Amino acid sequence: MRSPENSRGAMHPPSQLTDAEIISLAQHHHHFNPVSSQLPPFLLAESSHPILLSFLHSRAAAAADSSTAVSDYVSSLISLISHHPCAALSSLLPALLHAYLSLFTSLKIPHDRNSLSIIQQFAGHLDAIEIRKIPEVIDLVVSYFPQISELDDAQVLILLPKCIELVRISSEIDKPVEYVNSVLDAVIECDWSNVLLIKLVESIRDFASCIDKVRRREFLQKIFAKMREDVEMQDLPGLVYQLLVLAAKGFGKREVIEGIVLYFGGANKGGSVMKQVEGTVLLHVNFAVKQDPSLGQEVLGLVRQDSRAFNHFTVTVLLSVARIRRFSDSAIDILKTALFNAYKDHKFAKVCRWLPNELKEEYLENARVIEKAILKSVNGSHYGREHIIPSIVQLGFGLLHAVEEGAQKEISKSDGLLGTDELGTQVLKCLFEVHDMSRNEVSDLVYNMANEALLFLLLVLK
Incomplete structure (x- = not known):
């Protein structure tokens, strides 16, 4: 039989550790064998959880350098939990995460590189959290979205994708798909x-x-x-790049392409800075189409099906896409076809007696818009878009060839329209004037294209 003293000793709670001792213990386990090392009974008792969490709150409130104090402590606990996956410590992890997120979202701890490190550590252990606790994490993160104003505030988004995926595939969550959809609706509806x-x-x-x-x-x-409202210009290239990555993954390809060309085609701010931004965006689009040619097909299809999408940036995108071998002819043909169809529609409407004047004016305006879009694109081709010069030369000669072949000879130049031949001439002239630093290159391209045209003509006459 055990003595009364031993019996009383068995009833005593395990000796309490301080937060500093827990940090030292984690460091010791890190340097030696963490698996074989025994943990003190205090850490293995669920009754210790409130005390362990109180250390976190104390460090957040009292420490002069709360960022380091909190991150050292939380990182130590995560390390001990990950190397000793017993039931008691595993149940501590969701409570620790929730407590940390509560401090983060209530701005009681700094948002800095230390907080980023801790959140990344939590993200790596989400699989170890009991699945029914995950919705609590999601709700806490999403409810914080309206308060995000600085880049470091958004660190909590690191947790969201994995949490949503865990819930979606879970068989333990009631109606997981409905829950995920409700989360997505909340994200869409909140202020960004x-x-x-x-x-x-x-x-x-x-x-x-x-x-x-x-x-x-x-x-x-x-x-x-949101982009049309107040996105900073310097943020646009990175944002477009991420959108193109989304599109390449099948996330609304048509909507992404349409949104990009309509946004930049309608942007009337920023002057030369915006033109430089457009040049960078254009390179992103060109690269994305090279990686995923289906995006190029979306560009072509958009212009074919929706005349509203025709603007100077659409023209520039098509000229850029034309530099990719598989689209070299089709992209230029799309431009010419859009122009020729606009001319034909205007010509038909002008002589048609039963069409209302408003519709006639609409057809005329459409032809004007396309002409202006082409010339505006050429005028802006020196803002980081030198790679489209060969496409511009190809377009200019393509328009002149159309006149020589008789396809567009009957297009009227009245009502302020340039017509095919004059537009082709203006395209080449404008290109030469704009690129004063590379006129030799432009001249060589024009010369080579002219020789090809002459050779073609001789072959036809022969």
């Missing part, structure tokens, strides 16, 4: 700062498979609406 917009576009690709077609469209509509 510029920072949240950018980070969401980066994050969406990691859980795109969880988003249905309707909500994909709603996401993209809100993204482009």
Whole structure:
């Protein structure tokens, strides 16, 4: 039999550790064999969880350098939990994550590189959290979205993709798909700062498979609406790049391409800075089409099916895409066809007695818009877009060839329209004037194209 003293000793709770001792213990386990090392009973008792969490809150409130104090402590606990996956420690992890997120979202700890490191560590252990606790994490993160205004505030988004995926595939969550959809609806409906917009576009690709077609469209509509409001110009190239990555993954390809060309085609701010931004965006689009030719097909299809999408940036994109071998002819043909059809529609409408004047004016305006878009694109071709020079030469001669072949000889130049031959001439003339630093290159391209045209003519006459 055990003595009364031993019996009383067995009833005593395990000796309590301090937060500093826990950090030292984690460091010791890190340097030696963490698996074979025994943990003190205090850490293995679920009754210790409130004390362990109180250390976290104390460090957040009292430490002069709360960032380091909190991160050292939380990182130590995560390390001990990951190397000793017993039931007691595993149940501590979700409570620790929730407590840390509560401090983060209530701005009681700094948002800095230390907080980023901790959140990344938590993200690596989400699989170890009991699945029924994951919705609590999601709700806490999403409810914080309206407060995100700085880049470091958005660190919590790191947790969202994995959490959503875990819930979606879970058999233990009641109606997981409905829950995920409700989360997505909440994200779409909340207020987005510029920072949240950018980070969401980066994050969406990691859980795109969880988003249905309707909500994909709603996401993209809100993204482009937000872009039109107040996105900083320097953020646009990165944002477009992320959107193109999304599109390449099948996330609303047509909507992404349409949104990009309509946004930049309608942007009337920024002057030369915006033109430089457009040049960078153009390179992103060109690279994306090279990687995924189906995006190029979306560009061509958009112009074929929707005349509203025809603007100077659409022209520039087509000229850029024409530099890719598989689109070299089709992209230029799309441009010429759009122009020729506009001329034909105007010619028909002008002599048609039963068409109302408003519709006649609409056809005339459409032809004017296309002419102006082509010339505006050529005028802006020196802002980081030198790679489209050969395409411009090809387009200019293509328009002149159309006149020589008789296809467009009857197009009227009245009503302020240039007509095919004059437009082709203006394209080449404008190109030569704009690129004063590379006129020799332009001259060589024009000379070579002219020789090819002459050779073709001789072969035909022969």
